[in-house]
Structure formats: C-alpha cells, structure tokens
C-alpha cells in the first residue's frame with residue numbers, strides 16, 4: 247500500500263513514527279510528503295521524500311492521501327482532487343469536515359472511495375468508529391463531552407497549579423496541542439466542530455457547528471477558578487447535544503462540574519465523550535485528545551481500515567441540516583458574578599425572582615450568587631432586568647451541570 251502525506255508537523259510526524267514502528271506487521275510505503283517550508287525539514291527522517299510542490303505529490307502513484315495540513319484551503323482542494331482521482335483519503339481536519347463534510351462525502355461516494363477522519367475528533371480516542379459501527383443499532387439520544395485538549399490543559403493547570411491563562415496557553419502550543427490559530431481552541435470553535443461531527447453521525451442529521459450556543463474560555467480568570475474551588479467544582483469546556491422531537495439542542499461552553507463527577511476526573515489534554523444510546527445506555531470514551539502520538543495513532547488506524555478494505559457509512563453528512571436550539575430549556579444552576587456597587591439592589595431583585603439561591607461571596611468589588619432555575623430563559627430575564635435597571639452592566643455567568 248502506497249501513501250502520500252500532506253503535512254509533516256505534529257500529527258504528520260506521529261503518523262510516520264507509527265508506520266515505521268509497525269513495519270514488520272504492515273507494508274505501508276510513504277511515497278511523498280508535502281510541507282510548506284522544506285528548509286525546516288532538511289534533517290528530518292524521509293527528507294528525500296519531502297517537497298513543497300503539490301504537483302510532485304500528485305505525479306506519484308499512491309492509494310491513500312493523508313491530509314494533515316489543517317485549515318480549509320488549500321486542504322479542501324487537495325482532498326477533492328484526490329477523491330476525484332479515485333484515491334482514498336484520511337484526514338484529521340475537523341475544520342474541513344464540519345464545514346464541507348457533506349460535499350466531500352458526496353464526492354467520495356460518487357468515486358467509490360473512502361474518506362476517513364477518526365483523528366478529527368478526540369485525538370487518539372477511537373470514538374467515531376465505535377459510534378458508526380458498534381453502536382449502529384442504537385438510537386443515540388444525547389451526548390456530552392470534553393473535546394478540546396488545549397483548553398482542558400489550560401483549565402487544569404490554572405486550577406491545579408494556579409498558572410495564568412497566557413502562560414499555559416503558550417505551554418499547550420509548545421506541546422503541539424493547539425491549532426495553528428489557537429483562537430479556534432480557546433473560543434470553542436474546535437470543540438463545536440467536533441461536537442457537530444459527532445452529532446451528525448449520532449443523530450443521522452446534518453448538524454452545523456455554528457448553530458450551537460458557543461462560548462470559549464478566553465474570559466475565564468483566576469477569580470472564576472476561586473469560585474469553582476469554593477463550590478467544590480472544576481471548570482470544564484463542555485460540549486453537549488441532545489435530540490428530541492426532531493429538534494436538536496446543543497452548546498459548547500465553560501461549565502462548573504462537581505469534583506466527584508466523571509468530567510471532573512478528565513484533566514490536562516485528555517478528552518471524554520459520553521454517548522447515551524437507547525439500548526446500550528451510557529458509554530464513555532476517554533483518552534488523550536491531542537498530541538503527536540495519540541493523533542498519529544488515530545490516523546494510522548484509518549489507513550489500516552482502508553488497507554483492510556473496511557468501509558463505514560458516513561452518509562449522515564449528506565442529510566438535510568437540522569435546526570439547533572441554543573438555550574437550555576430544563577432546570578439548571580448558574581453562578582452569577584456581578585461587578586457592581588449596587589449589591590443590595592441586585593440581591594433584592596434576585597430574591598423577588600428566584601426562590602432557590604445562595605450568596606457565595608460578597609465583597610466590595612464583586613457579588614457572586616448561585617441560583618437554581620427551571621430554564622436558561624429565566625437567567626436571561628434576570629440579567630436583563632438587572633441591566634435595564636442600571637444595577638450592573640458587567641456580569642459573568644457560569645452554568646453548572648446537574
């Protein structure tokens with residue numbers, strides 16, 4: 247089996263190492279490796295196969311194209327070209343799947359070749375294959391997950407080691423966890439794209455990532471961590487979606503999770519996906535969600551599946567787009583934090599509106615109150631009243647998973 251690899255960065259190197267360490271078992275020959283800047287790779291393993299010219303790659307003969315460049319362009323053009331030339335494709339590119347999954351799946355089908363993307367969700371965790379194959383007979387009703395290694399790493403280090411957001415983001419970049427533009431990680435886009443891929447496959451409807459409620463971690467500071475600790479919780483960037491009555495609801499947002507919960511035990515670059523099927527009940531998949539070896543392992547598994555001629559059904563991408571409800575319409579708890587001198591007025595107003603609430607902290611600068619309500623609409627109303635009355639313009643809210 248001959249393969250060409252586009253991209254020789256974190257994941258590309260992880261894949262090449264795995265191919266090499268399994269040489270005795272599998273006969274996979276790398277014919278070409280495309281990079282952006284060849285001079286960076288002059289001392290690399292396989293330096294003789296490295297090129298900056300994509301035509302040089304496509305002039306070679308190969309059975310699988312592995313796309314590990316990232317981003318939409320030129321990756322889309324290269325994947326499309328390979329599929330149209332009846333070449334199988336493996337990719338780790340969730341940006342691409344989330345945006346153009348429907349188009350690419352159609353092209354792959356028309357040309358009778360495989361498009362595999364296990365590494366695009368959950369790094370090294372085998373989750374797409376079990377979802378598509380092992381759980382095929384289940385109706386998946388809901389899922390919740392930690393889907394971004396970089397943000398989980400940042401939140402863990404802020405919590406455990408009191409390190410600043412900026413310091414840990416830099417570390418996550420050096421470790422190869424972060425995207426080329428880390429805004430994708432910290433603003434939650436990456437997690438939302440992964441949640442949309444999972445949701446599309448799980449609910450057999452095309453779920454578009456921008457339709458989820460979306461909030462990242464870039465505004466989480468040490469004060470939020472302080473409140474989380476005080477409440478016996480951690481803060482995690484969680485993605486959640488569910489289907490009911492032909493409607494999907496879903497979000498990616500930072501939430502408080504109890505210290506003894508499943509999510510709370512998933513730290514650093516680890517990810518977790520919990521799926522709820524009608525027959526199987528809850529099943530969880532946990533493992534490293536980012537980094538060279540884990541993601542290389544997932545891409546390698548896709549190559550092997552193609553080599554062994556195992557095909558899987560990913561038609562859900564071509565189904566009609568389904569509407570997504572962004573607001574939580576069942577009971578929830580939230581920590582509201584107000585920066586305002588009008589604390590008494592805010593407390594009185596909350597007293598009038600919410601039966602179940604408790605003050606967590608009240609200092610000269612800040613008031614923190616935990617409230618329990620029947621839906622997120624109530625929280626929005628309270629914040630709207632407070633704002634309209636001019637009591638506070640600067641507030642934050644952190645939902646708690648219950």
Ligand SMILES: NC(=O)C1=CN([C@@H]2O[C@H](COP(=O)(O)OP(=O)(O)OC[C@H]3O[C@@H](n4cnc5c(N)ncnc54)[C@H](OP(=O)(O)O)[C@@H]3O)[C@@H](O)[C@H]2O)C=CC1
Pocket residue numbers: 252253254255256257258280281282283284286313314315316317319320338339340341365366369422423424425426535536537538541
């Ligand atoms: N890092 C991770 O943990 C994970 C990453 N992914 C996904 O895997 C993919 C690759 O990520 P990662 O390995 O981290 O990225 P890197 O930035 O480490 O590597 C990207 C590689 O692609 C090459 N490249 C970039 N742009 C071009 C271009 N226009 N033409 C040719 N080559 C190009 C770069 O060349 P050069 O070396 O010359 O700069 C580099 O070799 C992305 O889609 C990412 O989202 C998925 C799961 C986990």
Ligand SMILES: N[C@@H](CC=O)C(=O)O
Pocket residue numbers: 366368369393394395396397423424425431436535536537
């Ligand atoms: N930047 C991503 C890499 C893997 O998908 C992450 O941090 O999870």
